[in-house]
Amino acid sequence: QKEVEQDPGPLSVPEGAIVSLNCTYSNSAFQYFMWYRQYSRKGPELLMYTYSSGNKEDGRFTAQVDKSSKYISLFIRDSQPSDSATYLCALTSGSARQLTFGSGTQLTVLP
Amino acid sequence: DGGITQSPKYLFRKEGQNVTLSCEQNLNHDAMYWYRQDPGQGLRLIYYSQIVNDFQKGDIAEGYSVSREKKESFPLTVTSAQKNPTAFYLCASKGQGGTEAFFGQGTRLTVV
Numbered sequence: 001q002k003e004v005e006q007d008p009g010p011l012s013v014p015e016g017a018i019v020s021l022n023c024t025y026s027n028s029a030f031q032y033f034m035w036y037r038q039y040s041r042k043g044p045e046l047l048m049y050t051y052s053s054g055n056k057e058d059g060r061f062t063a064q065v066d067k068s069s070k071y072i073s074l075f076i077r078d079s080q081p082s083d084s085a086t087y088l089c090a091l092t093s094g095s096a097r098q099l100t101f102g103s104g105t106q107l108t109v110l111p
Numbered sequence: 112d113g114g115i116t117q118s119p120k121y122l123f124r125k126e127g128q129n130v131t132l133s134c135e136q137n138l139n140h141d142a143m144y145w146y147r148q149d150p151g152q153g154l155r156l157i158y159y160s161q162i163v164n165d166f167q168k169g170d171i172a173e174g175y176s177v178s179r180e181k182k183e184s185f186p187l188t189v190t191s192a193q194k195n196p197t198a199f200y201l202c203a204s205k206g207q208g209g210t211e212a213f214f215g216q217g218t219r220l221t222v223v
């Protein structure tokens with residue numbers, strides 16, 4: 001069993017839709033949770049970073065963490081074609097540890 | 112501008128040759144990482160270094176080598192022992208006490 005599971009998609013939605021991207025994990029030591037966005041042929045860029053359970057909002061993006069269920073989500077409201085990318089969740093147990101990545105979900109927002 | 116620079120962007124290698132991928136950062140980060148990305152497999156850790164002159168194997172280190180002689184630089188050599196080297200290679204760095212990693216733009220290596 002992988003430490004982090006992420007549905008690879010591909011996921012296709014119409015412009016304006018609400019998008020839900022999810023990861024589950026098995027290691028309860030993970031305490032820090034990140035979402036990266038990766039455009040085609042580019043390096044990943046940090047989108048959201050959370051530590052505690054609950055919600056964190058940044059513009060159209062909301063990151064949600066449920067440590068009791070070992071489940072993290074990224075919601076995108078009013079999705080735009082420019083949101084079309086691969087979204088990777090990344091988890092770590094502490095600052096000294098390397099990140100463990102999900103396999104990424106490929107999202108396409110259709111105009 | 113602070114950031115991580117990977118070069119070259121595209122690299123072609125003949126079978127049996129060693130090639131070295133460059134990664135330089137001016138973020139004053141202590142930790143640096145090399146990942147390999149294949150379609151549908153996410154990022155897999157090759158090597159990482161927490162301080163100068165020290166580095167550790169990641170999950171898929173076989174066929175690769177690294178050095179960390181300077182804080183700013185963490186080059187990756189893909190040796191002829193790597194059986195399937197065609198992939199997208201990503202370098203990342205992280206500051207002391209930081210949790211999130213920052214990535215370069217990647218090098219796409221193709222064996223011809």
